[in-house]
Amino acid sequence: MNKLINSIVNAFKYTPPNKYSFDLSMNNMQNSENSISPLEDLSQSVYPSVEVNLEYIKVKFNSLINSDIKIREFDLRARNKLYKAFIVYIDGMSDSKNISRFILHPLMLKSRANTSDTDEEIVSSAIASNITVKKVKKFNLVNYINACLIPYNDVTQSKSFDKVISSVTMGNCALFIDTIDTCFICDVKGFEKRSIDSPTNETVIRGSQEAFVENLRTNTSMLRRIVNNENLIIENTTVGAVSKTGCAICYIKNITNDDLIAEVKYRINNLNIDYIISSGQLEELIKEHSKNSLPETLLTERPDTSATALLEGKVVIIVNGTPMALIVPCSFFDLLASPEDRNINSSFANFLKIIRLIAGIISVLLPGLYVAITNFHEELIPTELLFSIISSRQAVPFSVELEIILMEIAFELIHEAGIRVPSPIGSTMGIVGALVLGDAAVSASIVSPISIIIVAITGLASFAIPNYSLEFHFRILRFIFIFLGTVFGFLGIGVGIFLYLGILSNFSSFGTSYLSPYVPCYDVNDNGYFLVPMWKREKREDALNTKRSNKQANISMQWKQ
């Protein structure tokens, strides 16, 4: 009784909503606190004593057991004085030739620069009446080494071990010198990396044939080359208390909505996690609706697609070690778009878009509809076809739904096996699976030919979905619709469609509606699912609330005037 009373009382009590909500169009960004609690305190400053620093580094890098950690101790000559010094770098990550040539060589060998023994540094000098007047300042070893002894283009100074250690793990070389509490970090990264290749998943006929690689800086340079504007901001951040995986948040400062940028940074900077290895893991971590399998970000391996997204006012996230970029926000219709669409005539693109839309519907609904029709709505099937189906199913011992589920599982098996086995056998596996297994199953009267046709068309349709995550999502959804069609026929299918539409309507990606620009009804601004001719694509998406809404003049082809 008390429980009942309590539940009624609680129902009328205020409970603060715990659902995370960010709406881009309403500009309701409130939280800007960024805090990460690191696993261990690395905020220790560099010591003036090289001995202490050496011990610290040896302990931190476990140099006794870590074979690739290289520590080179030497005597540095500056102004004819010798200082104890050491460099630390990781073998295989750094370019040892550069280290020898531009760091060790100038520091160790005698030269005019390091043999002068005065304690003063001449700033300027002038001769007046045969008297030379020199303006001097006290000798500063840090400035002197930086200015005269390290002839290298990318040298930074740090007083914190935190930065030093993360730089060394990224492939840089750290130089510690006795008597100074500053460490010099030289960017001498020189690890083996894959060269830029053509895309494997998002191939196009017209358009760029470049794809992202694993190296973060190579990827950002590709973006810079395409965008070619000084307003492109590439902010670096690290994710993972242990792995410190480098991430680049890219946006165009004078186009992208500030709230969107802040939200992306907020989510990425507030990840309390030991490590991430790939952009897929980051995608999962920055998703708002984490239990839903619908993708909230657009994954692409193409720099041109990423650059287009940047120019449209979106944010691109690149993770070091993954040849894929994440584009946020993304809508359901973005996932059905192919990179080829914008390279070809709009009418060709729209034809392909219609095909893809039909493919999506077939991929999700066809098996479910088949089961529903054969179980509940036989009158829909034309009489001749009905006779044909009945005769082909006479020897089959399973019910239609079981037959379809079996075939779908077999199809998934072939699909999965085709990916896992080595590529030369992969294609054979597909042929063996599709032809031999299908034909044998029909001959053995395990399944009917119509089921094979249904499953084959469904599989074919699912491969026409350009986005891998969406295709996967549809594959799961298909089984749900088969179940609904089996239990309640078209009522079940109707219920499923309605619920799915409800979920899609409630779904959002980084503050924008998942079904934008159609739901809610934004001004489509020539940014709908179907493409308008290039000259008519005048505005950016309304849903993105960009700083610069127009992307071309009302009459872009001014030569026609």
Next chain:
Amino acid sequence: MESNTKIGFSEAVCVLLIVVISHLILTVPKIILHNQGSSSALNIIYITLIALLITFILSLLYKKFKGKDILDLSGYLLGSKFQFLIGIMYIAFFLFTCSLLLRNTAENLKTMYFQSTPIPYILFFILLVVGFMNRYSLKSVIKCNLIVVPMVVLALLVLFILSFNSFTLERIFPILGYGSGNTFVNGIGNIFVFGNMVFLFFLMPILKDYYQFNKIAYTSVITSGIFVFLTIFALLLMFPLDISSNSNLPMYLQTRKITLGEFIQRVDAFFILIWIISLLSYLSIVMSFILSTFKKITNIQNKTFVSYSFVAILFGISLLYKNVIQIRQLDANLYKYISLFFTFGISFLILLLCNIKHKIREKKKI
């Protein structure tokens, strides 16, 4: 109302349209054809014009009360107790209409496809979806409806176009049906088909732009009128009056007559699929309005518990009806008058009295 729960013009029009379409699919054509005979189409044009006139009056009366719904108005008129009473009355009205529609649909589905399935199972299955949808906000449900309505409208248009072959123009005669008196005097009661206008009294606070209220009202009345006309016109020309006015689901009858060449002879199940989606959308929207009304009159913050309670109440009410005959009788007799009372009676009366009170206050100020 939170700023991110506001809706635009299209969303509002779609809310009003789905109400009309849901009733149109089930019982409305039967009642009109039964009452008006061959003058049904003419009667629809007539009542659409009257509905437009009422909309004009509504827009005039609402001028001073932008952003206020019927509950705010009743609170303004006679205080919070009256507001509570009006809220409960409207909730009861919505529950009654929903239960009638739900049970009617479940009975029809049972007859057509699920002969061996008990009615409570079908009701439960449908209400499960409504309960699930009510986890989301009113705006999310309305956004979902924005996708459903174009689908349903397209299906209705396709149905009308595909019915062309079966039209017999002579069936429109006599054009005045059972007489001019019946068409223009008794026929005024058929304005209950614009029962969707009751939601105009609830939409105001959730509109992004209050000044679009008039545009929304006129657009919804005109589009609703067009759809009712097209449906009634098609049914009138396709079937003899005896059949269309006595059939439980005249529009289903219409779909069964459609053939696409020799190969596709029966497509009715596809229309059933669309109708199920439209019914679910309608039920979810009305349930969301019930919840927001209840939330407003009780200041409840945690609506999850209440939403399931209302779904359970709806389930219970839907089971109260003894049989199909009782549902049909309630539909034909009670629903029509209750709908008229709530849409054009009490709502307008409250609005009118609020205007008078406002004028008296203004005069006192001067």
